[in-house]
Amino acid sequence: MRFVGLQFILWAVTGLYMVCLDIHFIHGEPLTHPSSVPLQLNDITYSTSHLLEDYPDATAITLVTLLQKxxxxxRSASGQRTVHVVDAITGLPVDLLSQAQARKIAEAAYTGSAVIEKVSPLISRAADGALNPLWVVRFDDFASSTLYIEQQSGRIIRRRHNYWYVFDWMWRLHIMDYDDGENVTNGWLRTVSLVSVLAALSGLTLLILRLARRRRPAL
Amino acid sequence: MMRLLMANWHKWLALLVFMQLLIWLTTGLYFNSLMDSADNVTTERLVQHEGYLPGRQLYPVQAIAAPPPVAISLVWVLGSPYYQFDYNQPLHDYYLKQRRLFNATTGVPWQISPEQIAKIAEQAYSGRATGSKPVLISPPIDDLPRQQNPLWQVRFADEYSTAIYLDALTGHVIKHTNDRQRFDDLMFTLHFMDYSGSGFFNHPLIIVFATATCLLSLSGGYLLIFGSRQRPAAQSATPVTLTINFASTAEPARLEVRPTDTVFNALSKHNIELPSECGGAGTCGKCRVQCSADTPVNDVEHYHLSEQQLASGIRLGCQQLTGTCQQLQLPYR
Structure with a gap:
């Protein structure tokens, strides 16, 4: 018990943090409200048929509103990862998002009342090595809420705040994987869990033995 | 008397959470060592819905008789294109979706048939069993506790009772599950104490247990550090004789003991076990012995014994040194 006692405390404390804070809140879901603006269908002059003539290998086609248009x-069937954006009025490809446009998207989606503190560019690298340019919009609120917007598509792909970072560390301490928190099957956790199960079972055995023991009348 | 308070809490908290603690430890060990979700469902097969678009004339979206949606997607079902009108854009697929489907060539509303669902399910399954007749079921769905949308269910009477769940409108496969997967799900239900089937771990029951466990482990840590009442062992001290009179027999016992030992430990060495729950840590107050009335009293004894008991010479065996209490009385040996 002395060997695993500290980890017992860590499991209990981190577990408590994780069950107390709503997981949707941790994921930053309440930071933005989903778009509910109906599409301006009558503005569309460049039809889906046109699109398919120009981009015959287009797949996963979606028509949405981006900055009021x-x-x-x-995506193209050949390069699955990259998201292409084409204007449904002019039929022209849409440029990468400017800093000012990212600011507008973030302000429209943000549910809080704080102002934007900083908008900075970031090139994120996916697991397969593909580069994805983003705008990182940080709000000046108490949790440093931050939205990550894809420059290519204008989508908000990540929502972060300080509680998320704390949660991430709680998770790492809980599963005893201290580098990236992705390996639940690590040997440390296995060893300590095994010893803990034995410690708990020995505790249970001691309890049963004591309850079963003949009692000496007390004075 | 912080230590006694902690010990008392520790005992009752342990009684409350010990079953769940064992469940957390064993299911945690299961997730770490035995679970391999990737290996659970081996009968899953990818369904190719997509057909060839170029050259097809699609119906213009603005001509479709429906209120304008938030987004329109072109979806494929068994090689034919359809427009999916989304009236909301939930952050998770399992949230309630408001959608309508239209044939993308003719523009008329479209409804998938059970025959088409059966066909897709058959393509999505690589095992030998045949599928049951598709049933459209409404949430709550046992296999998918988070799901808020109705889904088609097709069951396969194979070794692992495979079930395939498909989207109510598009027939796309949402989930492929079987008994091996259900066992893993059960482990999560136990770990998260999700007995109401919410599919999440943010509910009052687990918050209460997690709080209790937090207090239990912290009080345990405190007792581990401050709890042991080890007295300095003086090997050189001259042994003293402890005389014990028993109410049950006329024969008193005389024991050679070290004066720095507690009465509790000294008796224990001579196989006389005083009643105790804490093993001489001073937290249970059960190891009462009858000493002479002028034997000194300490804080722990004040906590556990009444003034009347103290006045009549009752003390705790774990708090008295044999050096100061050399005559005592017990009910029987």
Missing amino acids: PVYRF
Whole structure:
């Protein structure tokens, strides 16, 4: 018990943090409200049929509103990762998002009342090595809420705040994986869990033995 | 008397959470060592819905008789294109979706048939069993506790009772599950104490237990550090004789003991076990012995014994040194 006692405390404290804070809140879901603006269908002059003539290998085609304009978002069957955006009025490809546009998108989606503290560029690297340019919009609120917006598609792909970072560390301490928190099957955790199970079972055995023991009348 | 307070709490908290603590430890060990979700469902097969678009004339979206949606996607079902009108954009697929489907070539509303669902399910399954007749079921769905949308269910009477769940509108496969997967799900239910089937771990029951466990482990840590009442062992001290009179027999016992030992430990060495729950740590107050009335009293004894008991010479065996209490009385040996 002396060997695993500290980890027992860590499991209990980190577990308590994780069950107390709503997981949707931790994921930053309440930071933005989903778009509910109906599409301006009558503005569309560049039809889906046109789109398919120009981009025959387009797949996962979606028509959405981006900065008050209808646009097509799609991927090409050959390069699955990259999201293409084409204006549904002019039929022209939409440029990468400017800093000012990212600011507008973030302000429209943000549910809080704080102002933007900083908008900075970031090139994120996916697991397969593909580069994805983003705008990182940080709000000046108590939790340093931050939205990550894809420059290519204008989508908000990540929502972060300080509680998330704390949660992430709680999770790492809980599963005893201190580098990236992705390996639940690590040997440390295995050893300590095994010893803990034995410690708990020995405790239970001691309890049963004591309850079963003949009692000496007390004075 | 912080230590006694802690010990008391520790005991009752342990009684409250010990079963769940064992469940947390064993299911945690299961997730770490035995679970391999990737290996659970081996009968899953990818369904190719997508057909060839170029050259097809699609119906213009603005001509469709429906209120304008928030987004329109082109979806494929068994090789044919459809427009999916989304009236909301939930952050999770399991949230309630408001959608309508239209044939993308003709623009008329479209409804998938049970026959088409059966066909997709058959393509999505690589095992030998045949699928049951598709049933459209409404949430709550036992296999998918978070799901808020109705889904088609197709069951396969194979070794692992496979079930495939498909989207109510598009027939796309949402989830492939079987008994091996259900066992893993059960482990999560136990670990998260999710007995109401919410699919999440933020509920009052687990918050209460987690709080109790936090207090239990912290009080345990405190007792581990400050709890042991080890007295300095003086090997050189001359042994003293402890005389014990028993109410049950006329024969008193005389024991050679070290004066620095507690009465509790000294008796224990001679196989006389005083009643105790804490093993001489001073937290249970059960190891009462009858000493002479002028034997000194300490804080722990004040906590556990009444003034009347103290006045009549009752003390705790774990708090008295044999050096100061050399005559005592017990009910029987």
